[in-house]
Amino acid sequence: MTPxxxxxxxxFLTEKASRLRKQNKVVFEVERTANKLQIRDxxxxxxxxxxxxxxxxxxRGKDRRMGxxxxxxxxxxxxxxxxxxxxxxxxFEEESAADEQPTDKTGSQGEPNQG
Numbered sequence: 001m002t003p004x005x006x007x008x009x010x011x012f013l014t015e016k017a018s019r020l021r022k023q024n025k026v027v028f029e030v031e032r033t034a035n036k037l038q039i040r041d042x043x044x045x046x047x048x049x050x051x052x053x054x055x056x057x058x059x060r061g062k063d064r065r066m067g068x069x070x071x072x073x074x075x076x077x078x079x080x081x082x083x084x085x086x087x088x089x090x091x092f093e094e095e096s097a098a099d100e101q102p103t104d105k106t107g108s109q110g111e112p113n114q115g
Contacts, residue, residue: 003042006034011078012091024083032058032077039079047089053082 011017011027020027030039036054043051057080061073083089 001031001034001038003045006031006038006042007046010089010091020080024085024087026081026083026089028079028081030056030077030079032075034077036079039081043081049087049089050084051081052084055080055082 008029008031011029012021014027017027026043028039028043034042036056039056040051040054043049057078059076059078061075063070063072065071
């Protein structure tokens with residue numbers, strides 16, 4: 001399996017994932033058949049970081065209404081990856097937004113905007 005097929009998507013918009021990022025941990029949805037060694041190698045190859053620990057969890061798919069009946073969504077696997085201290089994975093350009101100069105809030109004649 002290629003590293004691109006093992007890592008499906010990052011999970012970063014949940015409260016738990018944002019708390020874990022402060023502890024230098026990253027959360028991914030991964031291929032269900034992938035083991036911890038394959039997940040570790042895939043993260044190290046794609047993001048060029050050092051992985052110290054991998055925890056995996058399998059979640060059961062939920063029952064959803066589909067028309068008049070019910071259908072079951074697929075089971076999926078989540079991996080919590082601990083990175084070496086000092087390594088980070090940036091999903092957004094967080095630093096570039098902080099480096100931008102503040103915009104001028106005055107009007108064209110140097111007066112503050114009304115409204």
